[in-house]
Amino acid sequence: MSPNLKYDYRKFPAEPSDAFPRRFSASRPVIPISIIRGELRVRYLAIIDSGADLCIFHAEIGELVGLAVESGKLLRFNGISGQQLAAYFHDIKIEVGGYEFDCCAGFSRDISNLPYGLLGQLGFFNLFNVLFDYNKGKIELKSKNNA
């Protein structure tokens, strides 16, 4: 299967600031995905984040598909301000637009201030060519799998 998927940016609330006093919203490349483990499946929002090395999701989402989160392999990683965060990695499946693929994804209790999971380089960008068109609010995903 070689899907060509199209999504719209999602507009989230934003707080105006001294730097951007008229900014009341933020458009972000956030898409619905499913986290799948065996027969269990949860739909969840995730941002396509080219700055993230890996895919990281909320620990609570892992628990919904039956993971004992802390039994996974530990990775300590750095947030943007240098703070150390922890994620536990598990083999799961992700579904995007009807296309399912395997992913070794991290589940973390340290991202609770984020509204969505992170789709990063390994686990997402290695599988899809991603075209962002911010001005049109469009995202296009093309699978690299030509099978």
Next chain:
Amino acid sequence: MVENIDLREVLKGYSNKWVALSTDSSRVVGVADNPKEALEQARMSKEQSPILTKAPQNYGTFIL
């Protein structure tokens, strides 16, 4: 595919909660302190394919 998905009004007032959105993201079908309860509420409202998200304490600017 839903066009121009605007979550500003939909997510208003759910600070620090887990929110289950309807399949088209146009309304909230469950809200709770944890995603399991939010999902249960969504399923009780017969929503076939709810989408979970976490409403943060405040929607500031994210640099990821």
